[in-house]
Amino acid sequence: MEPVNDTQISAFLLLGFSKEPEQQPLIFGLFLSMYLITVFGNLLLILAVGSDSHLHTPMYFFLTNLSFVDICFTTTTIPKMLWNIQTKSQVITYADCITQMYFFTLFAVLDVLLLSMMAYDRFVAICHPLHYMVIMNPLLCGLLFLVSWIISVLHSLLHTSMVLQLSFCTEVEIPHFFCELNQMIQLASSDTFLNNMVMYFAAMLLGGGSFLGILYSYSKIVSSICEISSAQGKYKAFSTCASHISVVSLFYLTSLGAYFSSAATQSPYSIAIASVMYAVVTPMLNPFIYSLRNKDIKKALMRFSRMTALKGTIILELNKCP
Template sequence: MEPTNATDVSEFLLLGLSEDLQLQTLIFGLFLSMYLLTVWGNLLLILAVSSDSHLHTPMYFFLSNLSLVDIGFTSTTVPKMLHNIWTRSQAITYAGCITQMYFFILFAALDIFLLTVMAYDRYVAICHPLHYTVIMNPRLCGLLLLGCWVLSALNSLLENLLVLNLSFCTEVTIPHFFCDFNLVLQQACSDTFLNDTVKYIVVVLMGGGPFIAILSSYFKILTTIRRISSAQGKSKAFNTCASHLSVVSLFFCSALGVYLSSAMPHSSRSSAVTSVLYTVVTPMLNPFIYSLRNKDIKRALRSVPETAAIKFPVILLLKK
């Protein structure tokens, strides 16, 4: 095949998770249910945090932002996959593929950074409880959130600008249900040395760095918990980290599984299946993990219908 300029490529083909029509129907129903559950669960968590003044703390501030990012993360890939299954089409435009890659990388990086910031928040809360409100003040929280967005946006912009300089063959098929960055690079007909170099640097800095920071935070947390004399105090301190630790483990383990499966030969399809864990399953489970053993979240969720019942008539009266 002769390479063409990247701007001449009108569309890519997404092969999806399966080409079996009967299995596609099952996949459509399953992913539609998971997507709706993800949006509903995360929106409910955001509403609970925003409506309860007791939850206006740094921990829940970052948690509500994580829920917002998870909605965006899932919405980047799943609706297009559902649309392709519904229309019996595998096509995605070149511009659509680039846009999908940009937002996918953006929200993935935001997930990592927010989980790192939340680990730091738990470290300060447990290791320096007397100075917690002073250290985790609103200004610092705002700056940390802004830093997460800026770094994620710049990283995503850099990687996508490099992709725009690549040339692709006349027919580009991607064995995935979305435009996976690595698979798109593999389809390029031009040299991808610079892209690969930047990719590995980003993995080390924006993947390994936050992971080490999280491990360091939890090492110090566990050291502090061990020094607590009472069993009740230890249990209370550990419970404040249990949900976050579960989400971190689920996200990084599934991402590592995708990385290892993609490194194996002829494993594109298995990599696509594995990626469902951190692109769909993890964002769906996050709000349930955080609310399962959290009494404050449960109380806030129970009060959400009451708050809505009070505010809705007021809004109607104001409109009249």
């Protein structure tokens, strides 16, 4: 096929997971269920924390923002895939593909930066408990969150603008369920050396740098916990970090799994399935991890459910009144 300038491309084809028509209803039901669980689970966590004044702390500020980002993260990919299955179409317009790639990259980086900020929050809470509220003041928390947004937007804008300079063949089939940056670069018909260099450098700087920051924070946390004399004190200190450790492990292990699978295998469907783990499964499991391992979240959820049930009862009683 002859390569053409990107402005002449009208649409791409998202191949998804399977071409077999009988498997499409199963895939549709599975991903619709995961998407609904992700949205309602994270939304419930946001509402529970927001309704409980005891949880208006830096730790839960970052947690609610992580839940919001996770909702946005999955919303950039799953609804379009479900729409394509429902309409029996694999088409995604060039503009929609670029937009999807931009927002997916943006929210992926936001996820990474928020996890590193949450690690720093736990480091200050355990290693400098007497100065925790002074250091992690609302101004610093807001500033950290604002900077993470600016970095994510600029990073995503850089990659998107570079992809816009690439040329593609007239018929491009994307062996994935969404327009992912690495796939777009690989499918380009023009020279992608600079794109690859910038992509790998940014991944090492943001992903690797954040991961090293998390490791450093937890090395200090472990050192401080070891200095605590009582076993109960050690358990209490560790329990405040357990949920975050679980989320970080899940996110980075699934991300690395997707990366190594793309490097080790030539099967596009294996790469797509590996991507599901960090793009869909991880955001779905995050609220469950924090809810099951955090007593404060459990209490907040119970209070929120009782409050909702009480409001529902009052509304029903008022409706019965003549």
